[in-house]
Amino acid sequence: MPIGCPECDATITAAVPPGPGLVADREPTRLRGTETACRNCGHELELYFY
Numbered sequence: 001m002p003i004g005c006p007e008c009d010a011t012i013t014a015a016v017p018p019g020p021g022l023v024a025d026r027e028p029t030r031l032r033g034t035e036t037a038c039r040n041c042g043h044e045l046e047l048y049f050y
């Protein structure tokens, strides 16, 4: 899923796992997160998704 880097506005394509149900752990309301880095400026982003 494409996101914008807050530092340089470059578009970063982040690998986000498919929708709910794939990861069956803990509370269903728990936010899952992933980390990625901007390939343009190296800014690290932490992404959370439902």
Ligand SMILES: [Zn+2]
Pocket (backbone or CB within 6 Å): 005, 006, 007, 008, 009, 010, 038, 039, 040, 041, 042, 043
């Ligand atoms: Zn950037």
